[in-house]
Amino acid sequence: MAIEIVPEWMADLEPEDVSFIRNFILASGSLKEIAHQYEVTYPTVRLRLDRLIQKIKISEETENDPYVALIKRLAVNDKLDFDTAKILITEYRKLRKEE
Numbered sequence: 001m002a003i004e005i006v007p008e009w010m011a012d013l014e015p016e017d018v019s020f021i022r023n024f025i026l027a028s029g030s031l032k033e034i035a036h037q038y039e040v041t042y043p044t045v046r047l048r049l050d051r052l053i054q055k056i057k058i059s060e061e062t063e064n065d066p067y068v069a070l071i072k073r074l075a076v077n078d079k080l081d082f083d084t085a086k087i088l089i090t091e092y093r094k095l096r097k098e099e
Contacts, residue, residue: 009055009056009059012055012059013052013055013056013059017052017055020034020048020049020052021052023037024049031045031046031049051076054076055073055076055077058072058073058076067092068089068092068093071085071088071089071092072085072089
């Protein structure tokens with residue numbers, strides 16, 4: 001009996017992100033092939049891959065602060081712009097240092 005182990009970074013991904021990774025692997029990493037499969041432009045696929053990379057990096061960070069992780073996830077998922085996210089994190093960290 002095989003034990004199924006899913007890395008934490010993968011467990012944090014949306015199902016469509018996992019599907020994208022699967023398709024990317026099956027296309028041998030060809031962004032042109034993925035663009036063709038999804039019927040979008042190459043730059044659109046590149047942007048999606050860049051955002052996926054950011055999601056994985058955020059998930060793998062050793063940051064133990066759930067608030068900072070939430071702000072970063074919101075920014076990566078386009079729920080919050082990056083400039084605002086940076087301001088929120090900076091101000092939050094300043095407040096934490098004052099405590």
